[in-house]
Amino acid sequence: MLRSRPGFMRRQEARLFPKISNLGLRAMVVGLMILSGRANHSFAQGGPPLITDDPDTPGNNKWENNIALILDATPVRKVLQSPNWDLNYGYGEHIQLNYQAGIIGQRVNGQLDETGMTQELFGVKWRFIDARSEKEGISVSTYPKYAFRGPLSSPSTDLAPTEPAWQFPIEVKIGLGDLAITTEVGRMFSSAKPIGWFYGSVVGYPASETVDLMLEIHGETDTVPRQDDWLANLGSRIKVSEQLDVITAFGRFFKTVGRAPEGLVYAGLTLHQ
Numbered sequence: 001m002l003r004s005r006p007g008f009m010r011r012q013e014a015r016l017f018p019k020i021s022n023l024g025l026r027a028m029v030v031g032l033m034i035l036s037g038r039a040n041h042s043f044a045q046g047g048p049p050l051i052t053d054d055p056d057t058p059g060n061n062k063w064e065n066n067i068a069l070i071l072d073a074t075p076v077r078k079v080l081q082s083p084n085w086d087l088n089y090g091y092g093e094h095i096q097l098n099y100q101a102g103i104i105g106q107r108v109n110g111q112l113d114e115t116g117m118t119q120e121l122f123g124v125k126w127r128f129i130d131a132r133s134e135k136e137g138i139s140v141s142t143y144p145k146y147a148f149r150g151p152l153s154s155p156s157t158d159l160a161p162t163e164p165a166w167q168f169p170i171e172v173k174i175g176l177g178d179l180a181i182t183t184e185v186g187r188m189f190s191s192a193k194p195i196g197w198f199y200g201s202v203v204g205y206p207a208s209e210t211v212d213l214m215l216e217i218h219g220e221t222d223t224v225p226r227q228d229d230w231l232a233n234l235g236s237r238i239k240v241s242e243q244l245d246v247i248t249a250f251g252r253f254f255k256t257v258g259r260a261p262e263g264l265v266y267a268g269l270t271l272h273q
Contacts, residue, residue: 045173045204046182048086049235049249049266051218052200054182055127055141055171058090058272066247068268070102074260079106079159081118084268094130096143098123101150104159116154119161121147131175141171143186165190169198180204196222210239216251230254231264245270 046054048066058064066086072079084102091097099122105115123145131137145167153160169186182202188195200218207213216233233251240246247270253262 045180045212045214046171046184046202048270049237049247049268050200050202050214050216050233051231052182052184052202052216053125053143053169053171054173054184054202055125055129055139056173057094057096057125057127057141058088060090060092062090063271063273064088064090065271065273066268067271068247068266070268071265072262073265074262076260077106077108079104084118094127096123096125098125098143098145104154106159114154114159116159117150117152118159119147119153120150121145123167125171131173133175135175135177135180137175139173139175142169143171144168161190163190165195167198178206194223196220212237214249216249233264235266237270243272245272 045056046052047056048068065088066084068081068084068086070081070084081102081104085100087099089097099120100118101120102118103115104118106113123143125141125143127139127141129138129140131139146164147166148164149160149162166189167186168189169184171182171184173180173182180203182204183200185197185199187197198218198220200216202214202216204212204214214233214235214237216231216235218231218233220229221227231251231253233249235247235249238246247266247268249264249266251264251266253264
């Protein structure tokens with residue numbers, strides 16, 4: 001089943017391994033060279049490195065691009081994506097266009113099992129209610145996304161599911177001075193059939209002028225068979241320059257009784273243009 005972020009990729013398809021790390025590193029360097037440029041920076045509270053999204057958009061004719069390594073690990077299975085591309089373009093002040101893809105691989109019981117590309121994902125965010133200011137008021141958006149197998153997607157149906165899938169979420173952000181609270185709730189569909197719900201909340205606080213800290217609780221419910229997954233996630237965003245942020249997150253999944261413990265690690269860069 002596809003998971004909810006990034007895009008659908010961060011949860012189910014976020015992975016990388018030594019055999020593909022050189023390719024991933026080269027791809028990341030090329031991406032950084034292409035994406036780096038002039039910036040107009042402001043901190044975002046949801047979105048990468050977290051799973052829960054927020055209503056913020058890059059701004060008219062501006063880019064906000066995330067390049068990351070993402071590890072999803074259990075005691076017997078480690079899935080790593082390197083890199084994950086999460087590219088965002090602002091069309092006007094209220095619309096964000098999003099594209100996501102990545103190089104993916106998994107290692108089972110210490111052996112390299114499969115590598116390839118993830119599904120590709122397109123999304124369009126529309127913020128239809130604006131807050132009074134950056135730190136006060138309520139903003140609301142919707143962010144539908146569509147994931148599908150591309151020509152380079154992995155042949156593994158586990159790493160790149162064959163069926164296309166949709167997400168239809170609503171995001172709400174409440175500014176309370178320095179404190180911000182974001183909540184996202186959405187429905188997942190595959191082949192026009194509902195396959196589950198996802199929901200999450202983030203509390204963000206600026207620890208300093210250059211560091212934001214975020215605490216996230218994210219949940220997903222599969223409808224058939226019934227299964228609930230919960231993630232507790234701690235994220236940070238460090239402003240290095242007007243063009244560059246360093247973003248990290250460390251999380252732990254809390255699943256159905258009897259399932260193996262699972263952790264999630266995100267480490268990446270955000271480039272503003």
